[in-house]
Amino acid sequence: MSLDTSTTGDSGPAKTLDATPARALGEFIRAHRERLSPQEVGLPPGPRRRTPGLRREEVAQLCGVSPTWYTWIEQGRPVSASADALARIAVALRLSRAERAYLFELAAQRDPAEPDTASAADAPATLLQTVGLIDAPAYVLDRQWTALAWNAQAADLFTGWLDGDHDRNLLRFTFTEPLGRELIVDWETRARRLAAEFRADSIRHLNDAPTRALIDSLIAASDEFGRYWGSQDVFEREGGRREFHHPRHGRIAYDQITFKPAHREDLKLVVLVRL
Template sequence: MTTMLHEPRTLPRVPAAHAPTADDVRRGELAAFLRSRRERVSPEQAGLPRGPRRRTPGLRREEVAHLAAVGVTWYTWLEQARDIKVSPQVLDAVARALQLDRNERSHLFALANAVDPMPETDCPGVSADLRMMLDQLEPFPACIQNSRHDILAYNRTYSALLCDLDKLPREERNCMWLAFTNAEVRATLADLDETISGMAAKFRGAMAEHLGEPAWEGLLAGLLAASPEFRMIWARHEVAPVTAHRVRSLRHAHVGHLRFNLTSLWTGPHPGGRLLTYTPADEETRERLERLSAFARGA
Protein backbone atom coordinates (compact mmCIF):
# COMPACT_ATOMS: atom_id res chain seq x y z
CA MET A 1 0.00 0.00 0.00
CA THR A 2 1.31 3.38 -0.96
CA THR A 3 1.36 6.06 1.66
CA MET A 4 0.43 9.47 0.36
CA LEU A 5 2.48 12.31 1.73
CA HIS A 6 0.80 15.65 2.04
CA GLU A 7 2.39 19.01 2.57
CA PRO A 8 1.48 20.41 5.95
CA ARG A 9 -1.55 22.66 5.81
CA THR A 10 -0.84 26.34 6.20
CA LEU A 11 -3.09 27.74 8.86
CA PRO A 12 -4.67 31.07 8.06
CA ARG A 13 -2.88 33.96 9.74
CA VAL A 14 -4.87 35.69 12.40
CA PRO A 15 -4.26 39.41 12.21
CA ALA A 16 -2.59 40.79 15.28
CA ALA A 17 -4.85 42.70 17.61
CA HIS A 18 -4.68 46.44 17.10
CA ALA A 19 -2.55 47.89 19.85
CA PRO A 20 -4.32 50.87 21.39
CA THR A 21 -2.67 54.19 20.67
CA ALA A 22 -2.24 56.97 23.20
CA ASP A 23 -5.27 58.70 21.63
CA ASP A 24 -7.33 55.50 22.00
CA VAL A 25 -6.45 55.33 25.69
CA ARG A 26 -7.19 59.00 26.20
CA ARG A 27 -10.60 58.75 24.51
CA GLY A 28 -11.42 55.68 26.59
CA GLU A 29 -10.53 57.52 29.79
CA LEU A 30 -12.60 60.50 28.67
CA ALA A 31 -15.63 58.27 27.96
CA ALA A 32 -15.37 56.52 31.34
CA PHE A 33 -14.94 59.83 33.15
CA LEU A 34 -18.03 61.34 31.49
CA ARG A 35 -20.14 58.29 32.33
CA SER A 36 -19.04 58.36 35.96
CA ARG A 37 -19.82 62.07 36.31
CA ARG A 38 -23.19 61.71 34.53
CA GLU A 39 -24.26 58.91 36.85
CA ARG A 40 -23.41 61.04 39.86
CA VAL A 41 -25.78 63.93 39.07
CA SER A 42 -29.42 63.36 39.97
CA PRO A 43 -32.26 64.82 37.88
CA GLU A 44 -33.27 66.95 40.87
CA GLN A 45 -29.75 68.46 41.07
CA ALA A 46 -29.97 69.36 37.39
CA GLY A 47 -33.44 70.85 37.75
CA LEU A 48 -35.14 68.05 35.79
CA PRO A 49 -38.16 65.93 36.72
CA ARG A 50 -37.30 62.38 37.74
CA GLY A 51 -40.17 60.82 35.86
CA PRO A 52 -41.47 57.23 36.17
CA ARG A 53 -39.48 54.03 35.69
CA ARG A 54 -36.02 55.62 35.75
CA ARG A 55 -33.40 52.88 35.71
CA THR A 56 -30.32 54.93 34.88
CA PRO A 57 -28.39 56.15 37.93
CA GLY A 58 -28.05 59.89 37.61
CA LEU A 59 -28.76 61.59 34.30
CA ARG A 60 -29.50 60.01 30.95
CA ARG A 61 -27.28 60.82 27.98
CA GLU A 62 -30.07 62.73 26.26
CA GLU A 63 -30.53 64.82 29.40
CA VAL A 64 -26.85 65.80 29.46
CA ALA A 65 -27.07 66.65 25.76
CA HIS A 66 -30.14 68.78 26.41
CA LEU A 67 -28.53 70.62 29.34
CA ALA A 68 -25.35 71.25 27.30
CA ALA A 69 -27.30 72.15 24.12
CA VAL A 70 -25.44 69.57 22.01
CA GLY A 71 -26.67 66.73 19.82
CA VAL A 72 -27.62 63.48 21.53
CA THR A 73 -25.78 61.43 18.91
CA TRP A 74 -22.66 63.53 19.29
CA TYR A 75 -22.65 63.17 23.09
CA THR A 76 -23.31 59.43 22.81
CA TRP A 77 -20.32 59.06 20.52
CA LEU A 78 -18.22 60.96 23.05
CA GLU A 79 -19.17 58.46 25.76
CA GLN A 80 -18.45 55.63 23.32
CA ALA A 81 -14.85 56.86 22.84
CA ARG A 82 -15.44 57.62 19.15
CA ASP A 83 -12.76 59.59 17.33
CA ILE A 84 -14.61 62.90 17.04
CA LYS A 85 -13.53 66.50 17.31
CA VAL A 86 -14.77 68.53 20.23
CA SER A 87 -14.42 72.28 20.72
CA PRO A 88 -13.47 73.94 24.02
CA GLN A 89 -16.84 75.75 24.00
CA VAL A 90 -18.76 72.46 23.84
CA LEU A 91 -16.58 70.94 26.58
CA ASP A 92 -17.32 74.01 28.70
CA ALA A 93 -21.06 73.40 28.23
CA VAL A 94 -20.70 69.70 29.13
CA ALA A 95 -18.66 70.59 32.22
CA ARG A 96 -21.42 72.93 33.36
CA ALA A 97 -24.15 70.35 32.65
CA LEU A 98 -22.29 67.75 34.73
CA GLN A 99 -21.60 70.28 37.50
CA LEU A 100 -17.86 69.56 37.50
CA ASP A 101 -15.68 71.20 40.12
CA ARG A 102 -12.40 72.91 39.23
CA ASN A 103 -10.25 69.77 39.42
CA GLU A 104 -12.76 67.71 37.46
CA ARG A 105 -13.04 70.42 34.82
CA SER A 106 -9.26 70.55 34.39
CA HIS A 107 -9.20 66.76 34.09
CA LEU A 108 -11.93 66.86 31.43
CA PHE A 109 -10.03 69.33 29.26
CA ALA A 110 -6.76 67.43 29.70
CA LEU A 111 -8.39 64.16 28.58
CA ALA A 112 -9.98 65.93 25.59
CA ASN A 113 -6.60 67.47 24.69
CA ALA A 114 -8.20 70.91 24.62
CA VAL A 115 -7.39 74.32 26.12
CA ASP A 116 -9.82 75.47 28.78
CA PRO A 117 -11.33 78.87 27.76
CA MET A 118 -11.80 79.58 31.47
CA PRO A 119 -8.55 78.37 33.09
CA GLU A 120 -7.82 78.25 36.78
CA THR A 121 -7.49 81.76 38.18
CA ASP A 122 -5.83 80.77 41.45
CA CYS A 123 -2.11 80.07 41.66
CA PRO A 124 -1.92 76.27 42.05
CA GLY A 125 0.77 74.82 44.23
CA VAL A 126 1.72 78.08 46.00
CA SER A 127 1.11 77.61 49.70
CA ALA A 128 0.83 80.33 52.31
CA ASP A 129 4.26 79.27 53.62
CA LEU A 130 5.87 79.78 50.21
CA ARG A 131 4.26 83.20 49.91
CA MET A 132 5.66 84.09 53.34
CA MET A 133 9.13 83.02 52.18
CA LEU A 134 8.81 85.29 49.13
CA ASP A 135 7.99 88.26 51.37
CA GLN A 136 10.80 87.49 53.81
CA LEU A 137 13.36 87.48 50.97
CA GLU A 138 12.86 91.22 50.40
CA PRO A 139 14.70 93.20 49.10
CA PHE A 140 15.94 90.27 47.01
CA PRO A 141 13.62 89.65 44.04
CA ALA A 142 12.05 86.19 44.12
CA CYS A 143 9.23 84.30 42.44
CA ILE A 144 7.62 80.87 42.15
CA GLN A 145 7.64 79.35 38.65
CA ASN A 146 6.43 76.07 37.25
CA SER A 147 8.34 74.04 34.67
CA ARG A 148 6.52 75.89 31.85
CA HIS A 149 7.97 79.20 33.17
CA ASP A 150 4.59 80.51 34.32
CA ILE A 151 5.10 83.03 37.13
CA LEU A 152 2.76 81.75 39.83
CA ALA A 153 3.65 84.13 42.65
CA TYR A 154 6.25 86.82 43.34
CA ASN A 155 7.34 89.37 45.92
CA ARG A 156 7.15 93.14 45.62
CA THR A 157 10.71 93.70 44.41
CA TYR A 158 10.38 91.06 41.69
CA SER A 159 7.19 92.77 40.49
CA ALA A 160 9.26 95.89 39.71
CA LEU A 161 12.36 94.12 38.38
CA LEU A 162 11.41 93.43 34.75
CA CYS A 163 8.08 95.23 34.34
CA ASP A 164 4.95 95.92 36.38
CA LEU A 165 3.64 92.36 36.57
CA ASP A 166 0.52 93.43 38.45
CA LYS A 167 -0.69 95.30 35.36
CA LEU A 168 -0.34 92.28 33.07
CA PRO A 169 -3.11 89.74 32.42
CA ARG A 170 -2.39 86.49 34.25
CA GLU A 171 -1.96 84.57 30.99
CA GLU A 172 0.95 86.86 30.02
CA ARG A 173 2.87 86.27 33.27
CA ASN A 174 5.19 83.74 31.68
CA CYS A 175 8.93 84.29 31.38
CA MET A 176 9.11 82.82 27.86
CA TRP A 177 6.26 84.99 26.64
CA LEU A 178 7.66 88.13 28.26
CA ALA A 179 11.20 87.59 26.94
CA PHE A 180 10.02 87.25 23.34
CA THR A 181 7.04 89.61 23.16
CA ASN A 182 7.27 92.30 25.87
CA ALA A 183 9.38 95.30 24.80
CA GLU A 184 9.87 96.56 28.36
CA VAL A 185 11.18 93.20 29.58
CA ARG A 186 13.43 92.77 26.56
CA ALA A 187 14.97 96.20 27.21
CA THR A 188 16.06 95.08 30.69
CA LEU A 189 17.95 91.99 29.45
CA ALA A 190 21.56 93.11 29.11
CA ASP A 191 22.54 89.95 27.19
CA LEU A 192 19.32 89.62 25.20
CA ASP A 193 20.43 87.22 22.45
CA GLU A 194 22.22 84.85 24.81
CA THR A 195 19.39 84.95 27.36
CA ILE A 196 16.51 84.22 24.99
CA SER A 197 18.46 81.50 23.15
CA GLY A 198 19.15 79.78 26.45
CA MET A 199 15.53 80.11 27.54
CA ALA A 200 14.26 78.57 24.30
CA ALA A 201 16.71 75.67 24.65
CA LYS A 202 15.59 75.02 28.24
CA PHE A 203 11.94 75.23 27.18
CA ARG A 204 12.49 72.64 24.43
CA GLY A 205 14.26 70.33 26.87
CA ALA A 206 11.44 70.60 29.40
CA MET A 207 8.70 70.23 26.79
CA ALA A 208 9.85 66.74 25.79
CA GLU A 209 8.05 65.43 28.88
CA HIS A 210 4.87 67.39 28.10
CA LEU A 211 4.24 66.78 24.39
CA GLY A 212 0.55 66.90 23.60
CA GLU A 213 -0.40 68.72 26.79
CA PRO A 214 -2.74 71.58 25.90
CA ALA A 215 -1.12 74.26 28.06
CA TRP A 216 2.37 73.54 26.69
CA GLU A 217 1.19 73.24 23.09
CA GLY A 218 -0.84 76.43 23.47
CA LEU A 219 2.17 78.40 24.75
CA LEU A 220 4.37 77.05 21.95
CA ALA A 221 1.79 77.91 19.29
CA GLY A 222 1.43 81.41 20.71
CA LEU A 223 5.18 82.02 20.70
CA LEU A 224 5.56 80.71 17.14
CA ALA A 225 2.76 82.98 15.96
CA ALA A 226 3.85 86.10 17.86
CA SER A 227 7.64 86.09 17.50
CA PRO A 228 9.65 85.60 14.28
CA GLU A 229 12.73 85.60 16.52
CA PHE A 230 11.36 82.66 18.51
CA ARG A 231 10.52 80.78 15.28
CA MET A 232 14.11 81.18 14.08
CA ILE A 233 15.61 80.02 17.40
CA TRP A 234 13.12 77.15 17.77
CA ALA A 235 14.06 75.83 14.34
CA ARG A 236 17.63 75.19 15.59
CA HIS A 237 16.40 72.38 17.90
CA GLU A 238 18.85 73.35 20.61
CA VAL A 239 18.32 71.74 24.02
CA ALA A 240 19.64 72.71 27.44
CA PRO A 241 18.82 71.62 31.00
CA VAL A 242 17.38 73.88 33.68
CA THR A 243 20.29 74.68 35.97
CA ALA A 244 20.16 75.46 39.66
CA HIS A 245 22.61 78.40 39.48
CA ARG A 246 23.38 81.01 36.83
CA VAL A 247 24.26 84.70 36.45
CA ARG A 248 22.03 87.33 34.83
CA SER A 249 22.68 90.98 34.06
CA LEU A 250 19.81 93.46 33.84
CA ARG A 251 19.46 97.13 32.92
CA HIS A 252 16.77 98.68 35.08
CA ALA A 253 15.30 101.99 33.92
CA HIS A 254 15.25 103.50 37.44
CA VAL A 255 18.25 102.05 39.30
CA GLY A 256 20.71 101.16 36.52
CA HIS A 257 22.79 98.03 35.87
CA LEU A 258 22.13 95.01 38.10
CA ARG A 259 24.06 91.74 38.23
CA PHE A 260 22.45 88.75 39.94
CA ASN A 261 23.17 85.19 40.91
CA LEU A 262 20.01 83.22 40.11
CA THR A 263 19.27 80.21 42.30
CA SER A 264 16.49 77.67 41.75
CA LEU A 265 15.17 75.76 44.74
CA TRP A 266 12.71 73.06 43.71
CA THR A 267 9.55 72.95 45.81
CA GLY A 268 8.69 69.40 44.69
CA PRO A 269 9.99 66.76 42.28
CA HIS A 270 12.62 68.10 39.87
CA PRO A 271 11.80 69.31 37.26
CA GLY A 272 8.70 71.07 38.50
CA GLY A 273 7.76 74.04 40.63
CA ARG A 274 10.69 76.09 41.88
CA LEU A 275 11.51 79.09 44.01
CA LEU A 276 13.72 81.39 41.91
CA THR A 277 15.80 83.94 43.84
CA TYR A 278 17.89 86.86 42.57
CA THR A 279 20.79 87.60 44.94
CA PRO A 280 23.25 90.45 44.23
CA ALA A 281 26.48 89.35 42.57
CA ASP A 282 28.36 92.48 43.69
CA GLU A 283 28.13 95.25 46.25
CA GLU A 284 26.92 97.81 43.70
CA THR A 285 23.92 95.62 42.88
CA ARG A 286 23.20 95.15 46.59
CA GLU A 287 23.03 98.93 47.08
CA ARG A 288 20.86 99.40 43.99
CA LEU A 289 18.51 96.66 45.17
CA GLU A 290 17.65 98.78 48.20
CA ARG A 291 16.65 101.60 45.85
CA LEU A 292 14.67 99.16 43.70
CA SER A 293 12.85 97.87 46.77
CA ALA A 294 11.98 101.43 47.78
CA PHE A 295 10.77 102.10 44.24
CA ALA A 296 8.57 99.00 44.39
CA ARG A 297 7.07 100.19 47.69
CA GLY A 298 6.36 103.58 46.13
CA ALA A 299 8.69 105.26 48.62
Protein backbone atom coordinates in the same frame (compact mmCIF):
# COMPACT_ATOMS: atom_id res chain seq x y z
CA MET B 1 1.49 40.95 26.92
CA SER B 2 -1.91 42.60 27.05
CA LEU B 3 -3.42 43.63 30.36
CA ASP B 4 -6.79 44.47 28.82
CA THR B 5 -9.61 43.23 31.05
CA SER B 6 -12.37 45.25 29.41
CA THR B 7 -15.77 43.91 28.54
CA THR B 8 -17.21 44.26 25.08
CA GLY B 9 -20.25 46.29 24.14
CA ASP B 10 -21.52 49.28 26.08
CA SER B 11 -22.49 47.67 29.37
CA GLY B 12 -19.74 49.46 31.30
CA PRO B 13 -16.54 51.43 30.98
CA ALA B 14 -13.43 49.62 29.82
CA LYS B 15 -10.86 48.87 32.52
CA THR B 16 -7.62 49.16 30.59
CA LEU B 17 -4.19 50.50 31.30
CA ASP B 18 -3.80 51.73 27.74
CA ALA B 19 -7.13 53.46 27.15
CA THR B 20 -7.07 56.02 24.36
CA PRO B 21 -7.61 59.69 25.30
CA ALA B 22 -11.07 59.51 23.71
CA ARG B 23 -11.97 56.47 25.81
CA ALA B 24 -10.63 58.11 28.97
CA LEU B 25 -12.73 61.20 28.22
CA GLY B 26 -15.82 59.07 27.69
CA GLU B 27 -15.32 57.15 30.92
CA PHE B 28 -14.86 60.38 32.88
CA ILE B 29 -18.05 61.92 31.48
CA ARG B 30 -20.03 58.74 32.03
CA ALA B 31 -18.92 58.41 35.66
CA HIS B 32 -20.06 61.94 36.44
CA ARG B 33 -23.36 61.51 34.59
CA GLU B 34 -24.15 58.47 36.71
CA ARG B 35 -23.59 60.46 39.90
CA LEU B 36 -26.32 63.00 39.15
CA SER B 37 -30.01 62.52 39.85
CA PRO B 38 -32.72 64.15 37.73
CA GLN B 39 -33.81 66.24 40.73
CA GLU B 40 -30.32 67.76 41.03
CA VAL B 41 -30.56 69.26 37.54
CA GLY B 42 -34.24 70.22 37.73
CA LEU B 43 -35.68 67.29 35.77
CA PRO B 44 -38.67 65.21 36.90
CA PRO B 45 -37.68 61.81 38.33
CA GLY B 46 -39.87 59.92 35.85
CA PRO B 47 -40.44 56.16 35.99
CA ARG B 48 -38.13 53.83 37.88
CA ARG B 49 -34.65 53.75 36.36
CA ARG B 50 -32.60 50.65 35.64
CA THR B 51 -29.29 52.54 35.64
CA PRO B 52 -27.94 55.10 38.10
CA GLY B 53 -27.93 58.81 37.46
CA LEU B 54 -29.12 60.72 34.43
CA ARG B 55 -29.83 59.15 31.07
CA ARG B 56 -27.63 60.09 28.15
CA GLU B 57 -30.59 61.66 26.40
CA GLU B 58 -31.18 63.92 29.39
CA VAL B 59 -27.60 65.16 29.45
CA ALA B 60 -27.73 65.74 25.70
CA GLN B 61 -30.88 67.78 26.21
CA LEU B 62 -29.26 69.84 28.96
CA CYS B 63 -26.20 70.46 26.75
CA GLY B 64 -28.12 71.24 23.59
CA VAL B 65 -26.38 68.51 21.59
CA SER B 66 -27.70 65.47 19.76
CA PRO B 67 -28.13 62.27 21.79
CA THR B 68 -26.16 60.36 19.15
CA TRP B 69 -23.17 62.69 19.39
CA TYR B 70 -23.22 62.59 23.18
CA THR B 71 -23.43 58.78 23.15
CA TRP B 72 -20.44 58.56 20.83
CA ILE B 73 -18.43 60.81 23.16
CA GLU B 74 -19.18 58.53 26.10
CA GLN B 75 -18.34 55.46 24.05
CA GLY B 76 -14.90 56.86 23.33
CA ARG B 77 -15.39 57.18 19.60
CA PRO B 78 -12.97 59.56 17.83
CA VAL B 79 -15.49 62.35 17.26
CA SER B 80 -14.77 66.08 17.37
CA ALA B 81 -15.65 67.81 20.65
CA SER B 82 -15.44 71.59 20.54
CA ALA B 83 -14.48 73.63 23.56
CA ASP B 84 -17.97 75.15 23.61
CA ALA B 85 -19.64 71.72 23.67
CA LEU B 86 -17.31 70.55 26.44
CA ALA B 87 -18.13 73.67 28.45
CA ARG B 88 -21.85 72.87 28.18
CA ILE B 89 -21.17 69.30 29.32
CA ALA B 90 -19.19 70.62 32.30
CA VAL B 91 -22.10 72.85 33.32
CA ALA B 92 -24.70 70.12 32.79
CA LEU B 93 -22.74 67.64 34.89
CA ARG B 94 -22.07 70.28 37.55
CA LEU B 95 -18.33 69.66 37.50
CA SER B 96 -16.13 71.32 40.10
CA ARG B 97 -13.29 73.60 39.05
CA ALA B 98 -10.78 70.74 39.28
CA GLU B 99 -13.10 68.33 37.44
CA ARG B 100 -13.72 70.86 34.69
CA ALA B 101 -9.98 71.45 34.25
CA TYR B 102 -9.44 67.69 34.06
CA LEU B 103 -12.19 67.38 31.43
CA PHE B 104 -10.50 69.91 29.17
CA GLU B 105 -7.08 68.32 29.69
CA LEU B 106 -8.47 64.93 28.65
CA ALA B 107 -9.99 66.51 25.54
CA ALA B 108 -6.79 68.50 24.78
CA GLN B 109 -8.89 71.66 24.56
CA ARG B 110 -8.62 75.06 26.15
CA ASP B 111 -11.43 76.00 28.50
CA PRO B 112 -13.17 79.09 27.05
CA ALA B 113 -13.80 80.25 30.63
CA GLU B 114 -10.06 80.44 31.30
CA PRO B 115 -8.96 84.07 31.65
CA ASP B 116 -7.20 85.49 28.60
CA THR B 117 -4.71 87.52 30.56
CA ALA B 118 -3.10 87.58 33.95
CA SER B 119 -1.85 90.73 35.56
CA ALA B 120 -0.90 92.10 38.94
CA ALA B 121 -4.50 93.31 39.24
CA ASP B 122 -6.03 89.81 39.15
CA ALA B 123 -3.17 87.68 40.50
CA PRO B 124 -3.85 86.35 44.03
CA ALA B 125 -2.69 88.97 46.51
CA THR B 126 -1.34 86.32 48.87
CA LEU B 127 0.88 84.95 46.10
CA LEU B 128 2.36 88.36 45.40
CA GLN B 129 2.90 88.94 49.13
CA THR B 130 4.56 85.55 49.54
CA VAL B 131 7.49 86.65 47.39
CA GLY B 132 8.56 89.16 50.04
CA LEU B 133 8.57 86.47 52.74
CA ILE B 134 11.08 84.25 50.94
CA ASP B 135 14.69 84.59 52.04
CA ALA B 136 16.10 83.89 48.56
CA PRO B 137 15.69 85.42 45.10
CA ALA B 138 12.03 84.86 44.15
CA TYR B 139 9.63 86.25 41.59
CA VAL B 140 6.19 85.62 40.05
CA LEU B 141 5.68 85.33 36.28
CA ASP B 142 2.45 85.71 34.32
CA ARG B 143 1.59 83.63 31.27
CA GLN B 144 3.77 85.79 28.99
CA TRP B 145 6.60 85.40 31.52
CA THR B 146 6.48 89.00 32.63
CA ALA B 147 7.37 89.50 36.29
CA LEU B 148 4.42 90.60 38.43
CA ALA B 149 6.27 90.64 41.75
CA TRP B 150 9.79 90.04 43.02
CA ASN B 151 11.77 90.49 46.22
CA ALA B 152 14.91 92.48 46.96
CA GLN B 153 17.16 89.44 46.53
CA ALA B 154 15.80 88.88 43.01
CA ALA B 155 16.30 92.53 42.12
CA ASP B 156 19.90 92.29 43.34
CA LEU B 157 20.56 89.14 41.30
CA PHE B 158 18.85 90.07 38.05
CA THR B 159 20.57 93.30 37.13
CA GLY B 160 19.05 94.80 34.02
CA TRP B 161 15.72 93.02 34.54
CA LEU B 162 14.29 93.31 38.05
CA ASP B 163 16.33 96.27 39.26
CA GLY B 164 15.64 99.82 38.15
CA ASP B 165 13.26 100.82 35.38
CA HIS B 166 13.39 97.95 32.88
CA ASP B 167 11.06 95.83 30.78
CA ARG B 168 9.96 93.07 33.16
CA ASN B 169 9.53 90.33 30.56
CA LEU B 170 11.99 87.48 31.08
CA LEU B 171 12.16 86.58 27.38
CA ARG B 172 12.86 90.14 26.27
CA PHE B 173 15.54 90.46 28.94
CA THR B 174 17.18 87.23 27.85
CA PHE B 175 17.05 87.78 24.09
CA THR B 176 17.20 91.55 23.57
CA GLU B 177 19.14 93.01 26.50
CA PRO B 178 22.98 92.91 26.39
CA LEU B 179 22.97 92.63 30.19
CA GLY B 180 21.07 89.36 29.88
CA ARG B 181 23.81 87.83 27.76
CA GLU B 182 26.45 89.03 30.21
CA LEU B 183 24.61 87.80 33.31
CA ILE B 184 23.59 84.29 32.19
CA VAL B 185 26.37 81.69 32.09
CA ASP B 186 26.29 79.60 28.88
CA TRP B 187 23.76 82.01 27.42
CA GLU B 188 23.17 80.13 24.16
CA THR B 189 22.22 76.85 25.86
CA ARG B 190 19.97 78.56 28.40
CA ALA B 191 18.33 80.81 25.79
CA ARG B 192 17.61 77.91 23.45
CA ARG B 193 16.01 75.97 26.28
CA LEU B 194 14.05 79.01 27.44
CA ALA B 195 12.44 79.36 24.01
CA ALA B 196 11.55 75.64 23.97
CA GLU B 197 10.09 75.83 27.49
CA PHE B 198 7.98 78.85 26.55
CA ARG B 199 6.65 77.02 23.49
CA ALA B 200 5.49 74.16 25.70
CA ASP B 201 4.12 76.46 28.40
CA SER B 202 2.19 78.72 26.01
CA ILE B 203 0.54 76.07 23.82
CA ARG B 204 -2.90 76.58 25.38
CA HIS B 205 -2.88 80.33 24.68
CA LEU B 206 -0.49 80.54 21.74
CA ASN B 207 -2.96 82.49 19.63
CA ASP B 208 -4.01 84.94 22.33
CA ALA B 209 -3.21 88.50 21.30
CA PRO B 210 -0.68 89.25 24.10
CA THR B 211 1.22 86.00 23.55
CA ARG B 212 1.20 86.35 19.78
CA ALA B 213 2.40 89.97 20.01
CA LEU B 214 5.24 88.94 22.33
CA ILE B 215 6.41 86.16 20.02
CA ASP B 216 6.21 88.37 16.93
CA SER B 217 8.18 91.14 18.62
CA LEU B 218 10.87 88.71 19.79
CA ILE B 219 11.23 87.21 16.32
CA ALA B 220 11.64 90.71 14.89
CA ALA B 221 14.13 91.79 17.57
CA SER B 222 16.27 88.68 17.99
CA ASP B 223 17.68 86.45 15.27
CA GLU B 224 18.48 83.83 17.91
CA PHE B 225 14.92 83.73 19.23
CA GLY B 226 13.58 83.44 15.68
CA ARG B 227 15.92 80.54 14.99
CA TYR B 228 15.20 78.74 18.26
CA TRP B 229 11.45 79.28 17.93
CA GLY B 230 11.52 78.05 14.36
CA SER B 231 13.25 74.83 15.43
CA GLN B 232 9.96 73.67 17.01
CA ASP B 233 11.82 72.35 20.07
CA VAL B 234 9.56 71.73 23.08
CA PHE B 235 10.80 71.18 26.64
CA GLU B 236 9.05 71.13 29.97
CA ARG B 237 10.05 73.94 32.29
CA GLU B 238 12.41 72.40 34.78
CA GLY B 239 14.55 73.51 37.67
CA GLY B 240 18.17 72.75 38.31
CA ARG B 241 21.45 74.58 38.41
CA ARG B 242 21.55 78.18 37.22
CA GLU B 243 24.83 80.10 37.04
CA PHE B 244 25.38 83.83 36.64
CA HIS B 245 28.27 86.22 36.00
CA HIS B 246 27.19 88.92 38.42
CA PRO B 247 28.78 92.38 38.05
CA ARG B 248 29.23 92.73 41.84
CA HIS B 249 29.18 89.18 43.25
CA GLY B 250 31.17 87.41 40.56
CA ARG B 251 30.22 83.91 39.43
CA ILE B 252 27.37 82.52 41.55
CA ALA B 253 25.22 79.41 41.28
CA TYR B 254 21.68 78.62 42.37
CA ASP B 255 19.26 75.70 42.31
CA GLN B 256 16.02 76.90 40.69
CA ILE B 257 12.57 75.56 41.51
CA THR B 258 9.22 76.63 40.01
CA PHE B 259 5.80 76.38 41.69
CA LYS B 260 2.36 76.70 40.09
CA PRO B 261 -0.39 78.04 42.38
CA ALA B 262 -3.61 76.04 42.68
CA HIS B 263 -6.37 77.42 40.43
CA ARG B 264 -3.92 79.74 38.64
CA GLU B 265 -1.58 77.51 36.68
CA ASP B 266 -0.94 80.38 34.26
CA LEU B 267 1.21 81.95 37.00
CA LYS B 268 4.58 80.75 38.30
CA LEU B 269 6.45 81.33 41.54
CA VAL B 270 10.18 80.91 40.88
CA VAL B 271 12.69 80.55 43.73
CA LEU B 272 16.48 80.30 43.47
CA VAL B 273 18.36 78.67 46.34
CA ARG B 274 22.05 79.54 46.63
CA LEU B 275 24.41 76.59 46.15
